[in-house]
Amino acid sequence: MQQPVRIAPSLLSADLARLGEEIRAIDRAGCDYIHIDVMDGHFVPNLTLGPPAIARMKPHSAKPFDVHLMIRPVDPLLAAFVEAGSDIVTVHVEAATRVHRTLRAIKEAGLRAGVSLNPRTPAGAVAHVMDLVDLVLVMSVNPGFGGQDFIEDTPRKIAELRAMIDGSGRAIDLEVDGGITPETARRAVEAGADVLVAGTAVFKDGPAGYAANIAALRG
Ligand code: DX5
Ligand code: ZN
Numbered sequence: 001m002q003q004p005v006r007i008a009p010s011l012l013s014a015d016l017a018r019l020g021e022e023i024r025a026i027d028r029a030g031c032d033y034i035h036i037d038v039m040d041g042h043f044v045p046n047l048t049l050g051p052p053a054i055a056r057m058k059p060h061s062a063k064p065f066d067v068h069l070m071i072r073p074v075d076p077l078l079a080a081f082v083e084a085g086s087d088i089v090t091v092h093v094e095a096a097t098r099v100h101r102t103l104r105a106i107k108e109a110g111l112r113a114g115v116s117l118n119p120r121t122p123a124g125a126v127a128h129v130m131d132l133v134d135l136v137l138v139m140s141v142n143p144g145f146g147g148q149d150f151i152e153d154t155p156r157k158i159a160e161l162r163a164m165i166d167g168s169g170r171a172i173d174l175e176v177d178g179g180i181t182p183e184t185a186r187r188a189v190e191a192g193a194d195v196l197v198a199g200t201a202v203f204k205d206g207p208a209g210y211a212a213n214i215a216a217l218r219g
Helices: 016-028 051-060 075-083 099-108 123-129 154-168 182-191 207-218
Strands: 006-009 034-039 065-070 088-092 112-117 135-139 173-177 195-198
Touching: 006 207, 016 034, 016 051, 016 207, 034 051, 051 065, 051 075, 065 075, 065 112, 075 088, 075 099, 088 099, 088 135, 099 112, 099 123, 112 123, 112 173, 123 154, 135 154, 154 173, 154 182, 182 195, 182 207, 195 207
Parallel strands: 006 034, 006 195, 034 065, 065 088, 088 112, 112 135, 135 173, 173 195
Antiparallel strands: none
16 A cells, blocks of 8 residues: 655765764654665766765664665675664665575564665566565666656556555555656656655755755655
8 A cells, every 4th residue: 555655865965074964954854764875886886885874874863764775795785784773775686696585684684675676677576575575666767876867667667566565465665766856756656656765856955945845745
């Protein structure tokens, strides 16, 4: 069942020199999750931050840390992301060699497990893990950078995944990430998404705009 819309600002678009303040500001502005993009310069062509930075950010908000791992391999670093204070850990189905085993390890650590799909990966690629995941993350841009345009075909895939989630009978978040604006947010939610990741659309005007920007995405 589709749940009320939740907003997960992507820290990639925050002022990276002032991350603690930025996290407190989006928390006060009413976000639901704190979305952290972890990139390795290998699975995706960009580098961001890792477990030590997450551990230092954690005390700045009690809201769930939604950690999106764009790294390969995943398994050797999993324990460090658990230790750092992640609440949700999402791995790419394209990056995990044995995704079922990786997701089970996340669950066994007591965290929520997510699986993500790149724009070219069909919805069916995650059918075999629906009994295990708490979140499915649909990429609506090619991962690596903020500020890209929403890929037009995404709502069709969201609708397919919505049907798979409802068929599972489990409460699984359906999150969409990339190019989210108030307009694309509306289309994603109509198709069945219930968590919206947004970098540019939340952080664009500086802290004074965060609350209004988050509210605008809820529709
Ligand atoms: C892209 C990241 C996204 C991105 C979103 O690889 O996963 O979270 O930063 O940024 P916007 O909302 O600017 O597209
Ligand atoms: Zn992301």
